[in-house]
């Protein structure tokens with residue numbers, strides 16, 4: 062097996078394969094220090110904990126090695142309406158009261174005039190607003206069991222950490238630049254990759270982790286790209302790290318700007334900042350000025366400019382090659398889903414691991430599952446752009462765009478009676494949809510009739526109690542920076 066490319070995708074694949082098959086399969090990874098990696102990709106979502114656990118990685122060791130911090134969700138500022146703020150939490154909103162979702166009671170009270178924000182019923186937000194963090198409790202009767210978390214980390218250190226893990230398990234790393242890719246004239250399969258220095262890397266199966274270059278899947282195999290720019294119109298980003306200022310927040314912040322949005326990712330040794338924007342509505346200079354004007358703290362590097370086209374590789378698995386990471390597509394970083402898609406791509410590959418050569422049936426199933434996963438995430442991202450009442454031309458164009466049918470269907474249901482129609486296999490579950498719907502100003506006309514049909518449940522009183530319980534429970538957990546200092550502080554180096 063040969064992995065071409067050694068960014069997060071390459072080293073995640075190397076680590077997971079080495080862990081799964083041990084030394085029974087020779088695994089080679091080619092990367093070029095001269096070309097380097099994309100250097101971003103620092104916010105994650107909760108399933109990454111399962112990826113690390115599968116590898117047997119110790120959490121404290123991992124957070125320490127990557128200058129990491131903990132993430133309870135994303136605070137969205139200025140999305141929906143210019144002055145709005147809401148939190149997309151990684152947990153639930155309380156627990157269901159007697160069959161009926163908490164949010165139905167919230168909608169009822171809201172329609173009756175109660176101004177309490179939905180965020181107040183999220184344990185993640187109860188912690189995040191006070192910069193507190195602790196892992197969730199095991200006892201499901203404890204309100205502190207209703208939050209979940211992921212990580213922020215330094216992307217370069219993450220790849221280095223996984224490289225150490227992989228090499229210790231037998232993965233062979235080759236430094237060099239890909240020159241030529243040879244294919245079998247009969248089958249079209251890739252037979253070898255020749256590096257500029259003449260080294261030849263042969264394998265039965267290749268994993269294309271060459272990032273946006275997509276050297277194997279597109280360059281050699283020409284698999285094609287499904288362009289989603291008409292739904293996800295941002296096509297550029299500028300990254301600009303800065304010194305930490307203020308407390309270490311246990312969440313990512315996403316702030317909407319005139320033609321895009323800005324990320325803020327807190328790490329132990331620095332803050333990651335970046336501006337994702339649409340080049341049809343703003344210039345690079347303007348975008349940079351906007352970013353520089355909204356970065357707190359001294360900047361630590363020159364701005365780094367990135368270009369991308371949202372969409373996905375038409376066939377992530379073609380012939381004897383699977384594309385992972387940016388080579389397989391990119392939907393933009395709004396909900397930190399790219400590293401997750403690498404993780405699920407690896408899991409699928411392990412489930413469908415081919416023997417020598419190429420079995421089109423395995424590829425067909427891999428591609429079917431991948432397309433489905435991408436499309437469900439895509440719709441969730443589109444929702445953020447589409448539901449807005451901002452007055453800039455970019456946002457007005459987003460509000461006016463035609464959206465995919467399945468998303469329109471979901472919106473209709475929620476608007477009518479607060480029902481969240483989602484499939485069991487979607488990455489983003491009901492609380493996520495709820496957070497974005499309500500956070501961006503979609504207030505349902507009605508709610509679950511059962512909420513009124515069960516007079517024994519005093520919904521208003523329970524909501525009040527839930528809020529108080531969360532506030533009290535949050536106060537029992539430590540400040541995020543104290544939690545890190547005690548459990549997983551990185552050595553005091555910078556860079």
Ligand SMILES: Cc1cc2nc3c(=O)[nH]c(=O)nc-3n(C[C@H](O)[C@H](O)[C@H](O)COP(=O)(O)OP(=O)(O)OC[C@H]3O[C@@H](n4cnc5c(N)ncnc54)[C@H](O)[C@@H]3O)c2cc1C
Pocket residue numbers: 065066067068069070071091092093094096097098099100101102103104105216237238239240270271272273274276298335367369385386387388394397398399400401
């Ligand atoms: C602006 C932006 C923000 C992002 N934020 C997030 C986020 O917060 N969360 C998240 O989950 N994801 C995020 N992502 C996505 C994330 O960065 C990527 O999914 C992840 O880093 C994987 O990248 P990669 O390994 O596929 O590509 P890269 O990091 O680009 O690695 C490509 C590898 O291929 C090698 N290579 C390329 N060409 C050659 C060649 N000719 N010869 C030899 N080697 C070669 C390079 O040396 C490198 O090792 C973001 C992406 C962007 C663009």
